[in-house]
Each structure stands twice: as C-alpha cells, then as structure tokens.
Amino acid sequence: MQPVSEQTLWMRVPDPSQHDHFLRLFMEAQDSLRVYVRSLLFHREEEREVMQEVAAVLWRKFEAGMTRESFARRAFGVARMEVLAFRRDRARDRHCFGDEVFEILAQTVEEHSETLEAERRALGQCMEKLPAPQRQLLEAAYAPGVRIDQLALQMERTAMALYKTLHRLRLRLLECTRKGLAKGEL
Amino acid sequence: MQPNDPRLELIRLHLEGNATAQEFAALEEHLRNDPGFRDFYVRAVNLDVALADVGKLSLRPAGEAAVTSSQPILGPWWQRRPLSAMAAGVVFGMFFSSAVWAYVAPMAAKAVTLFRDSFESGQAPLVKGMPIEPGKWSGDFSEVVGEQQGVKPKTGAKMLRFLRADYEGKTGHEGHYYADVYRLIDVRPHRNDLEDGGAAVSLSAAFNAFAFPQKEDFWCSVAIHALGSPSALDRAQRREWAIYSNSLAMVRNRRTKLDRDPATWQRVDAELRLPPDTEFLLIRLSVDHAHPSQRRASFDGHYLDDMRLDLVRRSPQP
Numbered sequence: 001m002q003p004v005s006e007q008t009l010w011m012r013v014p015d016p017s018q019h020d021h022f023l024r025l026f027m028e029a030q031d032s033l034r035v036y037v038r039s040l041l042f043h044r045e046e047e048r049e050v051m052q053e054v055a056a057v058l059w060r061k062f063e064a065g066m067t068r069e070s071f072a073r074r075a076f077g078v079a080r081m082e083v084l085a086f087r088r089d090r091a092r093d094r095h096c097f098g099d100e101v102f103e104i105l106a107q108t109v110e111e112h113s114e115t116l117e118a119e120r121r122a123l124g125q126c127m128e129k130l131p132a133p134q135r136q137l138l139e140a141a142y143a144p145g146v147r148i149d150q151l152a153l154q155m156e157r158t159a160m161a162l163y164k165t166l167h168r169l170r171l172r173l174l175e176c177t178r179k180g181l182a183k184g185e186l
Numbered sequence: 187m188q189p190n191d192p193r194l195e196l197i198r199l200h201l202e203g204n205a206t207a208q209e210f211a212a213l214e215e216h217l218r219n220d221p222g223f224r225d226f227y228v229r230a231v232n233l234d235v236a237l238a239d240v241g242k243l244s245l246r247p248a249g250e251a252a253v254t255s256s257q258p259i260l261g262p263w264w265q266r267r268p269l270s271a272m273a274a275g276v277v278f279g280m281f282f283s284s285a286v287w288a289y290v291a292p293m294a295a296k297a298v299t300l301f302r303d304s305f306e307s308g309q310a311p312l313v314k315g316m317p318i319e320p321g322k323w324s325g326d327f328s329e330v331v332g333e334q335q336g337v338k339p340k341t342g343a344k345m346l347r348f349l350r351a352d353y354e355g356k357t358g359h360e361g362h363y364y365a366d367v368y369r370l371i372d373v374r375p376h377r378n379d380l381e382d383g384g385a386a387v388s389l390s391a392a393f394n395a396f397a398f399p400q401k402e403d404f405w406c407s408v409a410i411h412a413l414g415s416p417s418a419l420d421r422a423q424r425r426e427w428a429i430y431s432n433s434l435a436m437v438r439n440r441r442t443k444l445d446r447d448p449a450t451w452q453r454v455d456a457e458l459r460l461p462p463d464t465e466f467l468l469i470r471l472s473v474d475h476a477h478p479s480q481r482r483a484s485f486d487g488h489y490l491d492d493m494r495l496d497l498v499r500r501s502p503q504p
Contacts, residue, residue, distance in 0.1 A: 031235070034235050035228065035231050035232045035235050038231050038234060038235050039227065039228060039231040042200065042201075042203040042205075043203045044234070044235075044238050047235070095205075095207055095210040095211075097214055097217070098214065098218075100218055101214055101217050101218055104217070104218070104224065105217065105224070105228065108224050108225060108228045109228055112225065112228060112229075116228070116229070116232045119229065119232060119233070119236075120232060120235075120236040123233070123236045123237070123240070127240065138237060138240070139240055142237045142238050142240060144238075148202070163198070163202055163204075167194075167198045170230065170233055170234070170237070171189060171194070173233060173237075174229055174230065174233055177233075178229075
C-alpha cells in the first residue's frame with residue numbers, strides 16, 4: 001500500500017465535522033504557510049518536505065472550535081518550529097535566519113496574504129502574455145524534481161545562463177502582476 | 187525595487203539554493219532592516235511557490251486557460267512520501283520547444299482515456315449519494331440540461347446542473363453546502379499497468395455558473411480516491427466521510443473559484459499516482475458555497491461538463 005499519511009490522520013477522527021473544519025482552516029492558511037516556509041528555506045523540495053510535517057503536526061494538535069485566527073497563529077508557530085527542526089536535522093551545514101527575521105517574515109506574509117493571493121491568481125494571465133517558449137521554459141524549470149543544471153544541459157546552455165533567464169522571467173511576471181492588479185486588469 | 191538593484195541577485199541566489207554564507211548574511215541584513223526589500227522578497231517567494239504549482243500541472247488540454255492555483259489540497263505533502271515521488275508530475279505541454287521536449291518526453295507515454303462524458307445521453311445522475319456500482323453517475327440532486335440563462339454546454343448540447351447539496355434519504359440536511367456527483371470506475375482491467383507504481387490518473391472537468399451576486403462566491407473541486415476493493419466503498423456508503431479513511435490514496439483540488447462570466451468555463455484538474463493494489467477509482471466533482479454567510483443546500487445555476495479521466499504513465503516509484 002502506498003504510504004498515505006492522510007489515512008492515519010483521518011482514522012483518528014471521531015467526528016466527521018472535525019475533518020471538514022480542519023480542512024477548511026488548513027486550506028485557508030496553506031498558501032500563506034507555504035510562502036512563509038519557502039521564504040526560510042533554500043529549495044522548493046525542502047518546502048514540500050517541511051509542509052508535510054507541518055500539516056501532520058497541525059492535525060495532531062487540532063482542537064475543535066479553533067477559529068481561523070487561532071489556527072493561523074498556531075500554524076505559523078508550527079511552521080517555524082518545523083523549519084528549525086528541518087535545518088537542525090537535515091541541513092547542519094547550512095545557514096539559517098535568526099529569530100528576528102523569522103518573526104518579521106511571518107508578519108509580512110500574514111499582513112500581505114490577500115495581496116499575495118491576488119498575485120497568485122493573476123499569475124495565469126501574466127503567464128499567458130509570455131511568448132510560448134518562455135512560458136514553457138518556466139513550466140519545465142518548475143516541474144517537480146527538475147534540476148536546472150540538467151535542464152540546461154539538455155538545452156545546450158550553461159546553468160548560470162538558464163538561472164539568469166529564469167530570474168528575468170520571474171521579474172517580468174512580478175511586474176506584470178503588480179501592474180495588472182494596480183490597474184484592476186487582472 | 188528597480189530591475190538593476192543588486193540586491194535582486196541575493197534573492198535569486200537564495201531561492202536557487204546557491205547563496206554563499208556571505209550572501210546569505212547580506213540577505214538577512216536587508217530583510218531585517220528594509221521593509222521595502224522584505225515586501226519584495228516575500229512577493230518573489232510567493233511567485234516561486236505559485237510557479238511550482240504551475241509546474242505540477244500536466245496534460246492540460248490545448249487552448250484552455252491555465253489554472254495556476256490548481257495544486258491538490260491534499261496532494262504532495264499528504265499524499266506521497268518520499269519526495270522523490272513528486273517527480274511524477276513532470277509537465278509536458280502541447281507546444282514545448284524541442285530542447286525542453288527532449289528533456290521531458292522520456293518520462294511521458296501515451297495516455298489511455300478511462301472515461302469521458304459530457305452528459306449527451308441526457309440521463310440524469312442517480313440521487314443516492316455515492317454510487318453503488320461502476321458506470322453510473324450518482325450524487326446529490328442534479329439534472330441534465332441544455333443551454334440555460336446564457337450558459338452554453340462546454341461540449342455537445344447538454345451539461346449537468348447542480349441543484350442541491352443533498353440527496354434522497356440523506357438526513358440532517360441542515361449544514362450541507364457541497365453539491366456533489368460521483369462516478370465509480372473499475373480499473374481492474376488495467377491491473378498490469380499499475381504494478382510498477384508508475385501509473386497515474388489525470389482527471390479534468392469544466393465548471394461554469396450564470397451570474398451570481400457579488401457578495402457570494404463558489405468553489406469548484408474535483409477529487410480522486412483510489413480504492414482497494416468494493417468493500418472500501420461499502421464502508422464509505424454507510425458513513426460518507428469514511429471514504430477518506432478507506433482510500434488507498436486520494437487527491438482533491440479545490441482551488442478554483444468560479445467567475446461570474448457565463449461565457450467562460452473553468453477547468454479544474456487533479457492527478458493521482460495509483461497504488462499498485464488499486465481496483466476502483468471514485469471520482470467526485472463538486473461545487474460549494476464559499477462563505478459561511480451564504481451557505482445553503484440549494485444552488486441556483488452551477489454547471490458541470492466535459493469530464494475526462496486518463497490513465498497516464500509517470501516514472502516508476504523508486
């Protein structure tokens with residue numbers, strides 16, 4: 001059987017309304033949480049791994065009657081602890097932000113959560129504005145498990161050149177979403 | 187920030203995992219002291235996260251708008267470990283440049299369509315909740331209709347209209363605000379394709395609604411449950427929520443909010459890597475009231491059309 005942590009989680013639920021409640025709160029918080037976790041880590045793969053743990057811990061600690069605010073508060077706290085644990089256990093040789101930056105990044109993500117969500121929603125339209133080869137390059141570079149050095153090799157480019165190209169494309173998308181939302185076009 | 191701001195390079199290096207200790211310290215210093223830089227950094231991270239979701243999309247039909255926020259809600263973090271299994275979701279678009287295609291193509295193979303429907307038979311789903319046998323739609327109250335109030339079927343001349351969030355005999359109607367239809371698919375004929383853990387199913391469906399009040403919003407969602415035996419479904423039918431604990435694996439995508447334009451259909455996709463012992467798939471397609479203040483069992487004009495379920499090959503599990 002495929003290991004599905006969710007199964008174990010669900011089987012602990014005595015009341016079906018609780019899982020709906022948890023899911024709803026988690027879904028509302030998950031994008032902000034992902035941004036927060038990603039902001040503290042070096043790789044997308046690390047973010048996925050940490051988020052898996054965050055979700056499991058949140059479920060174990062879930063209490064009936066939690067509000068959106070109390071859940072989000074706890075979720076950011078758990079995310080912070082899981083990032084620290086991940087860095088401690090899995091990445092002893094890497095750098096880690098200090099407490100102050102952990103705190104202010106959490107505040108920044110929470111304060112801007114609506115704007116960030118709007119930008120994520122607008123991304124599709126901005127992607128459509130890119131020439132097809134650039135859009136496809138982004139999709140390929142961000143596909144799960146893809147390594148930029150290997151992709152560069154396939155494309156007969158240097159990894160650095162590809163990194164720079166992707167960086168320019170990201171800046172272009174950020175500008176597109178910012179302008180589009182400011183004008184109310186997206 | 188200006189495009190030529192040298193601090194952009196720090197963000198790039200950090201997000202790519204290539205920052206040196208010195209560069210990391212410089213980044214931290216800017217994050218601590220410059221709110222403007224911090225805001226930009228968070229936006230850049232937000233984009234990185236959103237692009238990762240785009241990268242997970244696969245088999246998107248040509249000519250349809252990208253749904254950028256279609257990450258399965260119980261997808262990668264819950265559904266699959268180890269992370270190397272995530273390599274399953276490699277994108278291959280319809281118009282890849284040759285170099286990119288060369289990278290991706292070895293991981294993809296021809297898809298087999300398990301199921302496709304757009305309600306052209308005119309037969310309405312059973313109103314009995316979860317289906318009791320493969321090959322029939324069942325779920326909450328719904329009807330099959332033609333063009334209505336400016337909403338034209340996505341394909342063909344018919345589409346499904348969700349009517350209510352309950353079904354015949356369902357007790358405790360109060361509090362229900364998800365209108366669901368289900369279909370059970372027997373995948374035992376494909377058992378050999380599932381043995382190496384490299385098979386996945388890709389579900390895609392189109393949703394629409396006629397104009398609704400500004401104060402209301404509606405989500406549309408699709409879910410796939412992999413079931414090991416009919417008994418799993420039996421248990422779920424006795425208590426609907428038990429489908430979660432009786433599934434070998436599941437994925438659900440509830441990230442698309444319906445727009446107010448009856449002329450546009452919004453496509454929602456999900457993909458699930460199948461455990462080798464999967465025998466049945468239960469697909470669930472839903473619309474729900476987004477805000478607590480609007481929740482009710484009735485739906486005024488919400489439609490479903492053009493479902494497709496494909497069996498696709500991904501890299502085998504390590």
